[in-house]
Amino acid sequence: MQLPVHTHPTLTVLIDDSDSFLKSLAFQLDPALARKTFHDTSAALHWLRHSTQQGETPLHVNFDTQNLPPDQCNVALDVERIWRISARAQRFATPSVLVVDYSMPQMNGLEFCQAVRDLPCKKILFTGAADEKVAVTAFNRGLIDRYIKKSDDNALDILEHEIISLQREFFLQQSDTVRDLLLLHNYQFLQDEALAAVVLELCRRHGFVEHYIFPNPGGILFFTRDGQARLMVIETERSLHTQYEMARDSDAPDSLLVALLEKRVIPYFSDADGDGMYRAGIGENWFRYCAAPAICHGREPYYWALFDVPAHQLGQPVLSYAQFLLAQARESLAA
Incomplete structure (x- = not known):
């Protein structure tokens, strides 16, 4: 078990064409989980594209390629910038986990996940329509990180557990490069x-x-x-x-x-x-x-x-x- 370089609460984005189901699901989820809902996939895509912009990185690279070959460029790490993320008022509005229905009229859940494949968000297919084969194929293709059937016993409890687990994975993945550099110095406790x-x-x-x-x-x-x-x-x-x-x-x-x-x-x-x-x-x-x-x-x-x-x-x-x-x-x- 490793520690991420930083972590904070984030948004869970719920996407389903049924507005009534979204309201019911959002109401039943743990109130400590911040969430945002969309019943229109186009609106969800537009919002995600404008809400997943990377903040300032604590890494600085010396690109003085006129005097140095590329393999000798320096990388400096500004640790101050890591904890100063806490000053960003919108840090909690970072979308980290998407919960996507499979059967939707504009595009199905897998098509939606394909459209946001380049984003760092973790993805859960939460549906009553997709069969096991579709889910396994999507998982193997890297389109989704989890698959939960709405009809499963304790589906809501399972969903909350997986959201928390994936939020942790989100920050661990985002921390990879910076953590590896910190481990070279005085932060061995991270691993x-x-x-x-x-x-x-x-x-x-x-x-x-x-x-x-x-x-x-x-x-x-x-x-x-x-x-x-x-x-x-x-x-x-x-x-x-x-x-x-x-x-x-x-x-x-x-x-x-x-x-x-x-x-x-x-x-x-x-x-x-x-x-x-x-x-x-x-x-x-x-x-x-x-x-x-x-x-x-x-x-x-x-x-x-x-x-x-x-x-x-x-x-x-x-x-x-x-x-x-x-x-x-x-x-x-x-x-």
């Missing part, structure tokens, strides 16, 4: 199953619905449904020793140096004018910035702690998922 299990448990316990890799200090930035931010600072023995060396070189108190050497504290020096490391002005107040670590025994020991995030760290108010769902509900009532 550690033990640490991933800790993250999933934290999401369950604290109600976190989105997370983003964070650079200084290294870790994961979480948000709850209501937009409360918490930072999971993740250290290794090597990175804690780096914290010790930086503190020592800045004439930190012996009490902090000993605590760092003994791995009794995780620091989060969060002052607005700081860089995440100890600085001389902190002095004996260092304990206000530290927490006792929990230890995750993965491929290597990970020392971690959760901290509240000061407002200056985020820079601007963040639209919460609860606010997005409320706006969606108001739009639905007004329609």
